[in-house]
Amino acid sequence: MFPCCSTRLWRYALLWGTISTGQSLAQVVVNEIMPVPPTAEPEWIELFNFSDTTVDLTNWWIADLQTAVSLPPLVIPPQGYAILTRDTAALREARYIPENAFLVELKLPTLNNTSDAILLRRSDSVLVDSLFYSMRWGKKAISLERRQATLPAWSADNLVPCQAPAGATPGEVNSITPVPNDYCLLELAMFSPLAFRLVVLNNGTAPQTSAVAILWVDVDRDHHFSPTEIRHRLDIPALAPMQRWEATVAAEILWGDIPAGWYEVRAAISLTGDVRWWNDTVYRRFYRSATLPNIRVNEILYNPPAEGAEFVELINVGDDTLVLEGWKLHDWRPTGADTLVIRTALRVPPGGFVVIAWDSAVMRPYPWLSAHRGVYIGSSSLILNNDADAVVVRDPNDVVVDSVYYFASWHDPALRGTRRGISLEKLHPLLPSTDASSWSSCGAPEGATPGKTNSIAVPLPLRGSLTASPNPFRLSEAERRYCVIAYEIPFPKALVTVRIFNEEGILLRTVTQARFSAAQSHVVWDGRTDRGELLPPGLYVIALEAVDTETSRTYGAKSSLVVTY
Template sequence: MGGYVRHCVVLAFGVLGLRAQVVVNEVMPVPPTGEPEWVELFNTADSAVALEGWWIADLKSMVQLPALRLPPRGYAVLTRDTTALLEARAIPPEAVLVELRLPTLNNTTDAVVLRRPDSAVVDSLFYSMRWGRAGVSLERRLATEPAHASSNVQPSIAPAGATPGAVNSVTPLPADFALAGVVVRGLPPRLEITVRNTGEQLPQAASVTLWIAREGQWQLRQQWQLPVLFPGEQRTVGEELGSLFSAQEMGRRYRYRAAVTAAEDQRRWNDTSEGELFASAELLPVRINEILYEPHPGEPEFVELVNLHRDTVDLAGWTLEDASGRLVRIGEGIRIAPGQFAVIASDSTITTKHPQAKTNLNTSTNLMLNNDGDLLLLRDPNGVVVDSLYYLPSWHDPFLSGATRGISLEKLNPALPSAAASSWSSCGAPEGATPGLPNSIAVPLSGGGEVQVAPAPFRLHAGQRAYCLVQYHLPFRQALLTARVYSEQGELVRTLAHVTYTAAEGSLVWDGRTEQGEMVPPGAYILLLEARDRESGREYRSRSLIVVTQ
């Protein structure tokens, strides 16, 4: 029977060169739950046709159509249960809806055949579910071409997964512009919107509009005019997130709506895209704050994050990556309030010893930290690196003499550069770690002023590690920073930063040692801080006194 139907298709279209007036145009062999199977017929001509006494068949059975008149360029949808279909689908009122004992369509391969009252084949559509997927209809791309291969029988691309009683979503139209994609990528992060002319007519101009939802209201953010696009041509427009969002808006999630508008566009459902984007900030202050890479047997590894932002940060979709490329993806519900912490652990047993870690806990067996050092990359949902470091066992306090199992690495202050070894030392808490709590060795930074140093005076003791923290506030949004420590005689003692990219606020650390690693003697030292504005080139210079005692 299957060979006979396929032979009839070739005869109808190939040998005689005839084109059927009524065609099998769309089928739903594997509908979603609650929706019945259905078949759509399409009248390709400009005149009506009466289908009374015609037959609809598959490879095993057939049923006769009732009295039915299909209007010019009109559609008929055949199903076993019209009530259920209307509950599941929005059928255009001009479409003819027919309830009958439709042959059961196979979930693998089958053919739907339309026959005249004398059983002569008018048209047929052969399908394989390998061409599509469950819950999505198979549509005929061109009604004028045979429907026996995936080149002309394709899965619906309509948002609803089907187009019963309407133009097929895969059928080309004379005028059709489609919004093909919306992505955020690059550094600085850039929003990119791609538009394609999927129509067949002569070129036409179009525009792209972007709205962002703020406090429940859609706000127009940007509009771009597209050049003339020929059929099949596409163009990408976009802008840096720093231009679309203010500094106060960065580091948050937003709903967006992007739309392409073109004159005489005949298909509207593919003109708009809505979704969620993360406004990546180049220097978003979420930092890696504590690392336990070598726990006691039976205890989990962990990495602690801290939020230095003024607002709560939603970490859903963020990732932590190691040197091997292994990813830990942070799930929904992990939101860090300002000054608070999130813990990424290899399993949930961390809360047995550290119950405070359960507040913002994300567990993943992919967290496998190397004991001899490893790379950690913290990325936002757009893949932008927010923080990074390569930790080493040598970051531990040397007085531990390598006995560091079960002891975490803690930052001296969360605002310090994560990649600097001088920002880290061994946890001093009896438990050996403080996930979800302020670090046991944390040194507060002084408040007020443009440049502050703490502690004052800076006490150094032979055989002990001590740190002087420098907190600065620059008059520039982004700058290149150089910071050096000089003796009273003007000799260079230590370079803390050399043409380093920084935000307006930041911190540095000095361990009281020279470039050669020698402890400086007591006395007065000068911190010279110089910054150049990244945009204007303007310069800022500050001198601070550091008094070293014993």
């Protein structure tokens, strides 16, 4: 019978290391254990003969702190493995076991799910090896592996969770045991929208002089990385054991001319003799930010009706369908609680609308939203202020795609009474979001048009030096209407003034005065004079004057506009 002592004495011996001196006798060690296996897999213990001679383990003892079991006839060759378990059939069903590994069925002591010790003794009770584990070092359904067979396994320094994708390596070299050829890809990350970082470690015991890092992008999104999708190759310099190497790759090298959106990226290291493919290949999902973002803020309801809720409407002004997964919306305080993150693969076709809200009550005043696919109701404590606030849209890389700081004064001054339930609409999606003249009050009976064309929408003029749209400009006492005046000037930056004159040359309205402008831009006019009166029908002149901010040179242009009723 196995000579036993009390559990307290065993724990005392383990604590003070009095039984670890048997390591000097070891040719066979407890090399890998599965104390908390996944469902349908039995517990098991792997023994490894790291010596150059055959070892006969017949009638040896395997024990934990409670019980001991005698081993059946078992001979392990040099560098050979034996796996001990209660159910060999179940283990073969759950795991790949190499043919040259011995699989032994016996009444294995039950391994504790918290901590325990495993002892290997010869038939004469001499201690050969011992291992102590704590599941604080490990993970459920992942084996604990010995890093170095020749070192004691009493702490997390030499007993580590398996790193192989299968979660265990019974009958094989442990995934954490150093081998001569082993390059590890530690990191593939996008540390800004403009660059990726690659970190490689020579995790082997031998110096290396030649290796290549290869990067793919799954351009066609078929979850397969073909040779034509290789975007970049990097020669890795000579690395000594445990030496790291970092490289930066410009994002445009990987992205090229592919459209904005989510893509799978694969990075792999090619090193002769490296069989640990699981640590030299990395798959990541990254967002390719648009060079010219195609999402615009198109409508804002910050003061909803009593039965409704706040919302922000976005529109896709590009030619490609966009997936807004991971996009963010926040006000002037970009805190975690006030930031709404789109968690689903919300698709927006060209010209399509997305209505973003943080309260399902947004659906009540607008019955057509129930059939609209572009509604996202997220979780956020975001509250838009009624006097003034910011609305900021960011892509998954935190690039600001569009932003607007609105004011209550942007509502139509002719609007009488309360503005509750009336949204701010953009006259055209391509107008500058930060310009007050791009926005005005919704004119629809419902007070807002989420998911629809804005009630005050106007077409943009055709490109030219100075044009207006619509022209003729049809005014109405009953409805608010707007005219977009587009211009192109020969200066990259200038101070622009736009005025409206009648046929006699009398100034009626200064639409904008010394406004800082780019070479191409727009202004919006509501058909009124400086005194707020609607112009009568007739022919009018739009006059533009631009002063170059660099040279003070001037440029002028005129265009005619017909006003009707």
